[in-house]
Amino acid sequence: MHATIVALYQSREMLVTMYTREMGFDALLARILTELPELSSELRKAARFLVDHPDEVALVSMRVLAARSEVTPTTFVRLARRLGFGDWAALRKPFEDRLRSGKAPFAARADALVKRGSEAIFAESLRTTVANLAAAEAANGSEEIATACAILEKAQRIRVAGFRSCRAPAHALVYLCRMFRRDVTLLGGDGGAMEAELAALGKREAVVAIGFSPYSRELGPVMEAAQRHSVPIVAIVDSMAAPIARHADVTLRFSTDSPSFFPSVAAAMAIVEALAATMLARSGPAAAARVRETELELQAFGAYLPE
Template sequence: MPTEVSMPPQSLDELLVHLRENFATLSTQFQGGARYLLDHPQEIPILSMRKIAANAGVQPATLVRLAQFLGFEGWQGLRELFVESIRGGPQPYAKRAKKLVRESGSSRMLTEMLDAQHRNLDLTGANNAESMPQAADLLSAAPNVYVAGFRSCYPIAFTLHYVYRLFRPTVHLIRGDAGTLEMELRALTAKDAVVVVSFAPYSQESIRVADAAREAGCRVVALADSTVAPIALHADCTLLFSIDSPSFFPSITAGVAAAEALVEQLLAKKGKGAIKALELAEGQLHQTGAYVPARRG
């Protein structure tokens, strides 16, 4: 039986890491509450304690005791970590757009945007120095790789799929067109790997893909904005990208850069086999008229 925590975790990341590392030592009731905190962090700030307890299949008193076990005075202290994590999160798009309209015509807008993108790229590079090679190893070892990203994350997923498939035919894009997501997810097997892309607010489809991949026994690579994103909590490897932007909508520039960097490492790992496959694909594209012929003379 684990001992109670004398000093409560000071951040959401710290709390979730502690729960993951000590989950196996918790009582059955505490595991029920902890599992819900780990699996549904986005719901903790918006649902009542009674609703959370009902969803987790435990009594409200269990959540109070779990919070106290973790070093908090009560449930509210634990819940506040989840609340704080979204206070600093992105504002509603419309609210940010109003600010931009008020500043329209400002000569600073382009400079601010480019400065933000530079910072995003720097942070993305710093955060993935160790995890990028791990993700490349994981994907290279799988017989099939599936890639999924929805709404604004679709361009990131499509870029990864399109460029990777130039030298590897067993890469598949999960699209879910016309409500076929469940049908596509049936193809997943325990030997496959799945890349899921998402950032806050997280799409339901991305969570469904991550859950289905885990249930099928796949290895999961999360390409996300946070280590506690719903798709990252149970991922085998997480690649982080920064989405900060002075505009009304989060930036996907660093996400695309992360996808391109991952493909670069995948090609390097495959070596001569990738080069041969790439030459074949390039030749077929030219032969079928996909590209405008270069002018001569």
């Protein structure tokens, strides 16, 4: 009798595991909301954080999530098991899949934003940006920053790739770095010769690729060319599961969470600004002197309005 009960229990556990393994984000969300009233106060707090911050769940570590939701890391492990998952990684997977798939089309989010009304959106957007910046700081450790800087410092030329909304942080990185080194260029910057630029990639160069889901198709040829020419890649992306992160030598992550209809690139801008500042600080007095020379040249060319 005891053996029969154990076998039935094991069979049930196997079915639950098989079900949760294939569970999508929407189904998981519905399950969390159904289970919420029956959870303990600590598990409920963790569950609510998952529901309210799905992008962060996919981007940052369990320890960081625990600190932000004011629970212990083991609470998330217990929540995963309470929901039928074998471990935290299994529970996190639907969140990663959601971010990778680019769910919530822009038009649908725009419709929802209009129906919601304009009250408090401005303030909420600013608060979300602050949270995204905190997430970027937590997700990118000193080791990743040092590795990225070492790759870029060693390169004889840096090629920066960013398209559509990621063109802004890509252009910012080029502009800032060119203040103290002349060998940084924007891929596709002249309006249509990117294929020739990629064909000319050399092993002593480096590529910085910036993107978030859904990823611009132009990034595909960039990554393929970098791999073909054995060029190191620094990826600045929204997820470790991003296609451009799979073959990167180092990955820096940012959150795109926003109450608006379009993902935010504020954290990506902050990362490239911080990366450029770190590179300059590591380059020493000679780089600072080049910034001074560049600034004087810009003033001589009349680049700035008189004050």
